[in-house]
Ligand code: FEO
């Protein structure tokens with residue numbers, strides 16, 4: 001089919017878009033176009049379109065909403081724990097997890113904590129094998145009060161011993177695990193040569209425009225090109241050339257020290273990334289032009305508070321007074337080759353520095369490659385990277401540096417339903433921000449991508465999490481998880497609810513038709529796919545919006561990660577369901593889990609409940625094998641509820657051993673008797 005035109009001008013697209021809206025308005029009737037107090041266009045949820053590529057309908061029987069100490073899957077499916085925190089991975093790794101006893105040397109060889117993203121790469125390399133492969137799993141962070149007997153929940157000002165810090169550092173990062181399926185069940189391949197752990201101390205290379213920049217140089221690394229470790233690896237991505245992307249998200253939590261002293265040593269660092277006299281979380285979204293004093297006045301209770309982790313007490317590189325620029329070496333997308341256990345992971349500065357949730361690659365032979373990535377912060381932005389060089393599906397080695405060089409864009413969502421990609425680069429003039437005037441070159445524009453996106457006028461979103469492209473249609477979906485900082489004055493059609501506790505899913509339509517869309521184009525159309533939350537919320541303005549037939553169990557809250565099965569159906573994982581819904585409208589908490597739906601046809605946005613997590617856990621990492629017959633999910637921080645700790649956890653999932661704390665684990669889901677999931 002002929003493409004609808006990268007050559008179309010922005011105005012042509014807008015015009016066509018508006019006439020489409022007018023036509024729809026006629027179809028739906030004028031009054032139905034505006035819903036609730038927020039004036040949300042209905043174009044979104046529930047609009048059938050017979051011209052779309054339509055997936056086969058989902059047939060699984062829905063799971064009820066619930067909340068208890070274990071996991072649940074829809075009837076007719078098996079959900080087996082595949083690997084748990086502390087399970088041995090590497091040669092000589094001790095299987096010593098009893099009562100949670102763990103030491104740093106063992107942890108370096110064992111499966112890490114808080115598994116998040118999961119990527120599957122088939123074995124042998126280049127095959128489409130769905131019964132044998134490498135499972136590549138992020139370990140985003142550690143939950144100390146569920147790992148160590150002497151730590152109390154939510155005591156962010158505690159002291160940590162160096163032994164605890166070393167265990168935490170070893171439990172961060174990433175695992176590569178060789179797995180095989182036999183008789184319908186997955187197991188770990190013993191002594192695999194591929195098994196690998198990346199930790200907060202693994203040597204990595206910094207590549208791209210910011211590599212070697214003076215703002216990336218430290219006393220330990222005067223080259224600005226070598227860094228130890230990766231942190232806060234939330235979601236990620238797989239590339240068609242067989243590498244894995246792992247995203248550095250909340251890197252600011254690890255750095256501590258006095259900002260004033262750090263500023264004396266290296267003036268002008270850390271704009272907009274949340275460090276202020278503490279590395280304290282709440283400042284992650286501060287206005288970069290505010291002075292130290294203005295910031296302190298905004299949240300005086302945090303002045304003098306310390307970082308979430310105590311690493312700076314034991315390792316100088318996390319102390320911003322001593323090493324004010326180490327923090328600039330985090331917040332990047334990292335790419336590594338899982339097929340080569342000796343490969344050095346590469347931080348890709350061309351993709352910008354922010355709280356990367358993950359990255360999704362769209363690659364077509366002979367064309368430039370696109371990487372979509374969300375910045376998971378309140379009122380932060382959605383980005384698109386376009387590589388300089390082209391993808392060659394016949395030549396793996398030619399693709400290995402595609403992400404080293406290219407252009408970065410931030411998304412602006414116009415109320416008309418049209419969107420623009422704004423190039424993240426310094427401008428000659430016109431920006432009055434004092435923070436901006438300190439920036440000198442493109443490397444700095446990437447280091448301070450948040451600031452540039454804000455100055456460009458990109459649309460501040462409700463915490464952009466995972467972004468993924470439907471492989472059948474080419475439509476791209478953004479999970480927006482929530483935003484308590486959205487005020488009534490700053491709502492817009494893409495972020496339509498103030499104090500948004502529930503999140504929404506926005507659908508991006510690059511120019512073209514389903515199955516043939518141009519992701520390289522500088523503009524797009526967009527729709528609201530669904531508004532999460534209770535569709536029967538007592539306050540109409542806060543209601544969720546889905547397909548009209550969504551069941552009492554089929555709605556959810558806080559979309560976080562997303563995966564598509566090979567038939568183009570969407571599988572959403574959630575984070576924050578219970579705490580974000582009660583007590584506002586719900587009587588009982590509901591677990592996080594998986595909800596699935598079709599994205600086109602008559603069942604568009606008819607979400608159905610498939611999997612539920614144990615109490616306190618968030619759901620991450622949804623990942624299918626190429627045949628769609630296996631589905632891996634991450635159960636992260638089970639038992640992390642108020643008051644729950646190592647001695648008295650709210651669940652001891654999945655072992656239920658009286659002395660073991662809960663263990664974050666990967667679960668492998670298959671259909672009983674075989675066949676595709678769904
Ligand atoms: Fe780590 Fe954005 O969730």
Ligand code: CA
Nearest residue numbers: 234235465560
């Ligand atoms: Ca996430």
Ligand code: CA
Nearest residue numbers: 466468562563
């Ligand atoms: Ca995903």
Ligand code: CA
Nearest residue numbers: 465481560575
């Ligand atoms: Ca999350």
